[in-house]
């Protein structure tokens with residue numbers, strides 16, 4: 001058994017989204033006329049996932065989970081199996097009735113709404129989003145008794161509204177999280193900004209939360225694989241594969257990554273997720289991560305997991321203090 005720290009999974013539930021956020025890999029694919037690989041997660045596939053993992057996350061890589069036609073059923077299954085579930089949603093193109101049904105399907109679900117700025121300005125990054133509608137859906141979830149998080153990525157257009165957003169969050173007793181992004185954008189108008197604010201705290205670098213730094217320092221070799229050394233979630237790719245992290249979702253053509261995307265390891269060809277993560281291909285992959293030099297490893301792994309701990313930010317998260325927590 002490969003010693004993952006926690007049995008959590010980040011699921012890319014399909015290939016569809018109606019937004020065109022300039023920092024999303026899907027927007028790059030669409031711009032380059034590339035097909036988004038994969039299909040909608042089915043109920044049969046989901047049952048295998050839910051049986052293996054203790055916690056379920058619907059965030060993903062190139063889709064918004066609300067567009068999977070089985071999504072409400074997934075929420076019900078999580079409730080029935082008593083598994084915590086977290087959903088990241090930024091697309092707003094589902095009817096209000098659909099949201100009501102989804103919220104009622106599982107009151108223990110934790111919804112994270114991507115509204116980057118005040119609701120009426122969020123579309124400047126979240127292209128095509130109706131931010132006011134999505135904000136109202138967030139309130140509807142909150143006032144129906146669900147736990148919600150307002151995720152606010154900081155940009156040049158919304159930095160001056162941080163205090164106003166906190167006031168609104170405070171009024172509704174919403175949890176709010178400000179995110180410093182380091183992604184590049186096609187849109188020349190957009191700039192990442194940092195927040196220097198005494199009411200916020202630094203949570204840490206993505207992928208390096210809750211780890212024993214001393215253990216990482218002792219790890220030999222050029223790579224410090226977060227899949228083995230941190231509490232990073234495993235991933236389910238819309239191609240039908242379980243992967244060591246969601247960065248791997250886009251690396252199917254990179255060296256050493258191919259076997260993890262083989263037909264043999266497709267979820268439909270395995271009775272359980274355990275069969276996949278204990279397969280020879282998985283053991284071989286981790287053997288290579290531990291022993292191969294950086295130039296023999298996938299670019300994605302080198303890019304995300306070879307930098308120093310201090311210099312390894314992808315997306316630093318800053319969370320409001322207790323006053324804004326539920």
Ligand SMILES: C[S@@+](CC[C@H](N)C(=O)[O-])C[C@H]1O[C@@H](n2cnc3c(N)ncnc32)[C@H](O)[C@@H]1O
Pocket residue numbers: 017021023024058059060061062063064065088089090091113114151153179181182183315
């Ligand atoms: C592909 S999205 C999938 C979920 C959903 N469609 C959404 O956007 O929230 C994966 C994650 O990337 C985040 N994200 C999008 N643009 C980002 C950016 N510029 N910087 C940091 N995170 C970003 C999203 O908010 C979400 O948490």
Ligand code: SF4
Pocket residue numbers: 017018019020021024025026027061062063064090091
């Ligand atoms: S809403 Fe999410 S999946 Fe859709 S384009 Fe934006 S970041 Fe990508």
Ligand code: SF4
Pocket residue numbers: 224225226227228232244245246247248289300301302304305
């Ligand atoms: S990028 Fe590679 S080394 Fe890093 S967590 Fe993902 S699979 Fe592991």
